[in-house]
Each structure stands twice: as C-alpha cells, then as structure tokens.
Amino acid sequence: MARPVKKTPDEWKKEILNAAQELFSSKGYEETSISDIMEMAGGAKGMFYRCFQSKEDVMHTLGNQMFFENNPFDAVKERKDLNGLQKIKSLLVLNQSDTERNHLNRQAIPILKDPHILATAIKENRRVLTPLWLELLEEGQKDGSIKTEYAKELSELLPLINFWLMPSVFPATEEELHHKYHFVMKVLDHMGLPLFDDEIVSFTEKFINDISETPCGHTSMPENAGKIKEKGGNEP
Secondary structure, rough: OOOOOOOOHHHHHHHHHHHHHHHHHHOOOOOOOOOHHHHOOOOOOOHHHHHOOOOOHHHHHHHHHHHOOOOHHHHHHOOOOOOHHHHHHHHHHHHHHOOOHHHHHHHHHHHHHHHHHHHHHHHHHHHHHHHHHHHHHHHHHHOOOOOOHHHHHHHHHHHHHHHOOOOOOOOOOOHHHHHHHHHHHHHHHHOOOOOHHHHHHHHHHHHHHHHOOOOOOOOOOOOOOOOOOOOOOOOO
C-alpha cells in the first residue's frame, strides 16, 4: 500500500489560506476558528502554528495575497491613454470595485482595534503602497495633470486615509464618516490632487455605508479579541 504523499510547508500554507478565505467569506472572520480552518484544510491544529502565528496573521497574509494577485496599480501603470491623474482615478475605481477583496477587508475591520495589528498594517501599507503612489503622482506632475509640490507627502498620506476612516480606529457615525470623506476630498484638491468625481463618490459612498453596517467600532468586542496569539496559544 502506497504511503500518502506528504505536503510541503508551502503546500500546507496554501491549503490553509484557501480554507480561511472560503470560511471568512461564508461564515465571517469572527465566527471562524482555527479548528474550522484546519478541518477544511485537512490537517491538525499543530500544522496551523507551523505556518502562521495566529488567525490575524492569516487575515494579513490573505490581504497581501489578494492585493498582489489583482494589483490595481499594475492594471493602470501601462495605460498610455491616461495621464497621471486619470490613472489614479481609474485605480481607485478598480480597487473599490474588487468585491471579494473589499469583503475580506471589511472582515478585518474589527481586528484593527488591536494596536499591534494596526501598527503592522500601517507599516505594510507604507512599505508597499507609498512607492506606488509616488510613482503615479510624479507621473502626473510631469504630464501636468497633477499640480502639486507635495508628491512625496501625498504618497505617505494616501495609504493612511483608509485607517482614518475606519470606525474601529477612529470611532464615528455614518454621518460623521461622510463628513470626514468630504473633508479629505477638499484637502487633496487643495494640495493639487483633485479626485472628486461622480464615479469615485458613488463607490466611496457605498464603502462608507458598508463599513457603517460592520460591527467595528459601534459595538464592543470581547476582551482579548483581535490580539495576536503566541504560537501554541489558545484558539480564538
């Protein structure tokens, strides 16, 4: 009788991510346990901790994976028919219309209450997104579509705006979120980055409505929820 083929660590990691993505989408992040993930992946809980530190680590890895698999910056980068400003508007629409990734991002909203997770997310956004924003902003400066002296500063600010709009980070009502969004648009316009148009407004209004319906800052979370578990720690 042939022995079963053992999976490599990379294969187990992929199986765990696939299972987690399916369960987060169907059951929700909070309702999915590590045992649920490993039952679907077909492995023991110990294998989970060989690949990931925690459920939050899985969520973070999934977010990065989905971004790089369908990177809106890559989608607009080679568009010769668009100037720098038009490319930025196009990528915002592409990003906001990615239903699957946005659903996963909404699932991640509550765990941003944990300061360690928030700090990690900000650091990762700065590392990945700031150079991509700067490239497009400088292209807009060169072709004249973006008239700003603050390309570097804007490239650092733009990845932070979503965090500011998250009620789990800065508690706000739906009405206050809409007000904050209009404030952001006016500030960016004043800085030479006019992004306000009907299509972007429509997608952003939907984003605000969606996150307002997510239990993320308006309801209290259980003590210890969202905290990174040490390897071999208690299962969420």
